[in-house]
Amino acid sequence: VFTMSVFGVSTFCVVTGASRGIGQCIAVKLSSRFGKDSKIVIIARSEEGLIETKNQIKVVCPTCEVVCVVADLSDPASTKVACEKIPSLANDGFYQHAMFVHNAGSLADVSKKLSDTTDTVEMSHFWHLNVSSAVALNAAFLGYFSGNPKIRKTVVQISSRASEEPVPGLGLYCSAKAARLILFKVLAIEEPGIRVISYAPGPVKTEMWDSLANIHNLDMKSMFQTMAESGVVREPSATVDYLLQILEADEFESGSHVKLADEPVTNDHSQDNE
Numbered sequence: 697v698f699t700m701s702v703f704g705v706s707t708f709c710v711v712t713g714a715s716r717g718i719g720q721c722i723a724v725k726l727s728s729r730f731g732k733d734s735k736i737v738i739i740a741r742s743e744e745g746l747i748e749t750k751n752q753i754k755v756v757c758p759t760c761e762v763v764c765v766v767a768d769l770s771d772p773a774s775t776k777v778a779c780e781k782i783p784s785l786a787n788d789g790f791y792q793h794a795m796f797v798h799n800a801g802s803l804a805d806v807s808k809k810l811s812d813t814t815d816t817v818e819m820s821h822f823w824h825l826n827v828s829s830a831v832a833l834n835a836a837f838l839g840y841f842s843g844n845p846k847i848r849k850t851v852v853q854i855s856s857r858a859s860e861e862p863v864p865g866l867g868l869y870c871s872a873k874a875a876r877l878i879l880f881k882v883l884a885i886e887e888p889g890i891r892v893i894s895y896a897p898g899p900v901k902t903e904m905w906d907s908l909a910n911i912h913n914l915d916m917k918s919m920f921q922t923m924a925e926s927g928v929v930r931e932p933s934a935t936v937d938y939l940l941q942i943l944e945a946d947e948f949e950s951g952s953h954v955k956l957a958d959e960p961v962t963n964d965h966s967q968d969n970e
C-alpha cells in the first residue's frame with residue numbers, strides 16, 4: 697500500500713518504443729502528469745523519432761528531464777548497454793514514483809504462416825525484442841529501485857488480445873504476447889511491493905496496425921479491413937487516456953490483464969496535441 701499518489705509526484709519513468717505510435721503517446725501523456733524533478737528515459741532505434749517525442753514532452757512538461765536512449769532491443773549487445781544505463785540515469789535524483797512501460801514490440805513477418813517460418817536467427821531477434829529485452833530491462837530497473845520500499849513502483853507491459861486468442865498469420869506475435877502475459881503475472885507474485893499491469897490497448901492507428909494489411913491470411917485481411925472501416929480502430933490518444941485512468945484509479949489487481957473493449961469509438965482529435 698502506497699501513500700503517495702500515482703501522478704503529480706516526482707517520477708522516474710522509462711518507456712520503450714517511444715519513437716512513434718502508442719509508446720510516443722504514452723511518454724507524452726504520462727509526462728504531462730508528473731510532478732516536479734521528474735525524469736523520463738525514452739528508448740527506441742530511431743533517434744529522430746525520440747527527438748520528436750522529447751520535443752512533445754517538453755511542451756507538456758517543461759521541467760521534465762528527457763533522456764533519449766537509442767537502442768536496438770532485438771540485439772543482445774545493444775540491450776545490455778541500455779540495461780546498464782538505467783541505474784546511472786536513476787541515481788542522480790530522489791523519486792517518489794518509479795515506472796517502467798514495456799511498449800516496444802513488433803509483429804514479425806505477417807506475410808508468412810507458421811509452416812513458412814524457418815529462419816531461426818530472425819526468430820531469435822524477434823524473441824529478443826518482444827520477450828527477453830523486456831525481462832532484462834525490467835530486472836535492471838527493479839535491481840535499482842526494489843531495495844527502496846518508500847518509492848512507489850509501477851510496471852506496465854503493453855499486451856494484446858492476441859496473447860489469449862490465436863490469430864492465423866500472427867503465430868510468433870501471439871506467442872510472444874502470451875509469454876509476456878505470464879511473465880508479468882509471475883513478476884506480480886514474486887514482487888508483491890510492485891504494481892504490475894498488462895494493458896491491451898485494442899486496435900490502434902499506428903504503423904503496426906497498417907502493416908496488418910500485408911497479412912497472408914485472407915479472412916484476417918478482410919476482418920482487419922472491416923475493423924478499419926467500422927470505426928473500432930482508435931487514435932493512440934484515446935487508448936492512452938484510458939490507460940492513464942486505470943493507473944490513476946489504482947484499483948487493478950497487480951498482475952492483471954486489462955483489455956480495452958473494441959466497441960465502436962469516437963476518436964477525439966482535440967486530445968491529440970495535449
Ligand SMILES: NC(=O)c1ccc[n+]([C@@H]2O[C@H](COP(=O)([O-])OP(=O)(O)OC[C@H]3O[C@@H](n4cnc5c(N)ncnc54)[C@H](OP(=O)(O)O)[C@@H]3O)[C@@H](O)[C@H]2O)c1
Pocket residue numbers: 712713714715716717718719720739740741742743745767768769770771798799800801802825854855856857896897898899900901902903904905
Ligand atoms: N497498434 C495496435 O493496434 C496494437 C494492438 C495491440 C497491441 N499493440 C502493442 O502496442 C505496442 C506499440 O505498438 P504500436 O502499434 O505503437 O507499434 P509501432 O507504431 O510499430 O511502434 C513500435 C515501437 O517499438 C519500437 N521498436 C520496434 N522495434 C524495435 C527495436 N528493435 N528496438 C527498439 N525499439 C523498437 C519502435 O521504434 P523504432 O522503430 O524507432 O525502434 C516504435 O517506437 C506494441 O507492444 C504492440 O504489440 C498494438
